[in-house]
Amino acid sequence: MEIHWHWLIVIYLFLGGLGSGAYLTSFAAEKGWLGKNSSLARAGYYLSGPLVAIGTSLLVLDLGQGFHQPWLLIRLILNVQSVMTWGVYILSAFIIVGVIKGYAVFKHIKIPAALTWAGTVLALATGTYSGLLLSVVDAVPFWNSPVMPFLFVVSGLSTGLSATCLLAPLVEKGSINEGREGQVHLGVVGLELIIATIFFGTMLMGINGPIGVESAKIVLIGRYAIVFWGYFVGLGLIIPLIVYLLQFIKARKESKLHLTQIDFSNTEQAAASENGHHSYLNKFTDVAVLIAGLALRALILFSALPLWDGVSIL
Amino acid sequence: MDSPERKSISRRKLLKIGALATATIATGLHPILMAGADNGQDIPQNPNQIGFVFNQELCIGCRSCMAACKKTNNWEEGTMWRRVLQFEKDRIHLSISCNHCEEPACVTACPVKAYTKREKDGIVIHDPDKCVGCKYCLYVCPYHAPQFSEHTGRISKCSFCYERLENGEQPACISACPTGALSYGKLIELRTAAAYTEQPKGLPDPKITKPSWVIIPKA
Structure with a gap:
């Protein structure tokens, strides 16, 4: 099996998803979808542009001519038929909008809502692109699945949400406000579980032919089984599902309790217990989600068997 | 009297359309590069090929x-x-x-x-x-x-x-x-x-x- 794209591309795809998810997290927080006065309304914007820019520079490092003849890179915008060229447009635009939005939020400068919305669309496009780049390759059955872009978008959302939660306490002065991020993350991870099951399930069932099955087997029961079950499923799906689910149940019970007791003096205590999302357990969960996101990209790239190995004839 | 109901329906519709549009954009791009692969092999498109x-x-x-x-x-x-x-x-x-x-x-x-x-x-x-x-x-x-x-x-x-x-x-x-x-x-x-x-x-x-x-x- 020949692998042409290695860790630099794994990290590039990972950071693309992460930056996209981070932007969307802060956008959701800004819109109030993560609860009132969410503390996540800025950190994600700070992360988005710079992280995608770092990812893109890693991609340039991987190019055979990145250093030899860097002026050739201007040609990357030429082939409008190429998904990679679409990526150049999307990522360049997203980096610019992400950096502007991050700077504006930092400096408390008001920017047009249209620009923020453009960033949201570009964030979704960035996440989608990182999967689409692979899913259009007919000669690699494992990649050639229409589910791939969805898997990458939702995994990017999860990692983006985690990275934003990790950064928020460092950039927000004063107390951190616990919102609905735990609940939202529970939903995102649940969705990721469903999409990943569809992706690996259909692949294993042979929807993309015997080579697709072989690739899926490498991941599920073969060479990378430990990475898959331990890092991706364990760290990225099971742990966050359990942690967020338990916190969700606990929070509901408590809020019910307070409602029945109508005990207004206890609200402070309730707020303290709801601060769970920024506890050490949550920090651990967020780091686990990030490792899982990286593992997913590595699994997808390193298990890509070509339709034909280029050597065997029957 | 029925205006709030109508409003809620239209909002739901809007969300549905939005979700559908997102899905279409994401999946619709996919087949572009794979289109037209079902012609027979026998007759080349370019006679000079x-x-x-x-x-x-x-x-x-x-x-x-x-x-x-x-x-x-x-x-x-x-x-x-x-x-x-x-x-x-x-x-x-x-x-x-x-x-x-x-x-x-x-x-x-x-x-x-x-x-x-x-x-x-x-x-x-x-x-x-x-x-x-x-x-x-x-x-x-x-x-x-x-x-x-x-x-x-x-x-x-x-x-x-x-x-x-x-x-x-x-x-x-x-x-x-x-x-x-x-x-x-x-x-x-x-x-x-x-x-x-x-x-x-x-x-x-x-x-x-x-x-x-x-x-x-x-x-």
Whole structure:
């Protein structure tokens, strides 16, 4: 099996998803979808542009001519038929909008809502692109699945949400406000579980032919089984599902309790217990989600068997 | 009185439309690059398309074609423009380079337009001076025709010896073949000939890129 794209591309795809998810997290927080006065309304914007820019520079490092003849890179915008060229447009635009939005939020400068919305669309496009780049390759059955872009978008959302939660306490002065991020993350991870099951399930069932099955087997029961079950499923799906689910149940019970007791003096205590999302357990969960996101990209790239190995004839 | 209800319905509708639109944008882009792969192989779209002919009956596995190609085209370190594969048991060979496909995946995928498909004879030419070395073509080509050199950091591949053709010569591999197993011609003529295939056993489905080659299998 020949692998042409290695860790630099794994990290590039990972950071693309992460930056996209981070932007969307802060956008959701800004819109109030993560609860009132969410503390996540800025950190994600700070992360988005710079992280995608770092990812893109890693991609340039991987190019055979990145250093030899860097002026050739201007040609990357030429082939409008190429998904990679679409990526150049999307990522360049997203980096610019992400950096502007991050700077504006930092400096408390008001920017047009249209620009923020453009960033949201570009964030979704960035996440989608990182999967689409692979899913259009007919000669690699494992990649050639229409589910791939969805898997990458939702995994990017999860990692983006985690990275934003990790950064928020460092950039927000004063107390951190616990919102609905735990609940939202529970939903995102649940969705990721469903999409990943569809992706690996259909692949294993042979929807993309015997080579697709072989690739899926490498991941599920073969060479990378430990990475898959331990890092991706364990760290990225099971742990966050359990942690967020338990916190969700606990929070509901408590809020019910307070409602029945109508005990207004206890609200402070309730707020303290709801601060769970920024506890050490949550920090651990967020780091686990990030490792899982990286593992997913590595699994997808390193298990890509070509339709034909280029050597065997029957 | 019914206005709040109507409002809520329309909002739900709006959300639905939004979700649908997102899904359509995400999935709708997908088939663009795979469209039109169900035409028959027999009639080439370009009547002037040329292609290699390989007769498995005649090949003795001497690898003269590889040697001649290497010498003529000065293969960059680590690249093999033409390979001779062998199925051990029956001593069946396959000499393979670029198939100058009718729907070349490399031309579509290359972000810098280093690949061009000539109208006049359908040859797919790669210009290494434009290549940035992204290696996307290594994944999209089902035949492993593009070759990457770690040494030069760029791709190169079979050009059908188009400069030799323009000088009235044959491609180097064909000139060197001692048994006549390797030849070339206009695809439209070759495909009227006797039993041939575009898919030797174990090779990818020709519907993907429509390779411009004709294989005469061992009987």
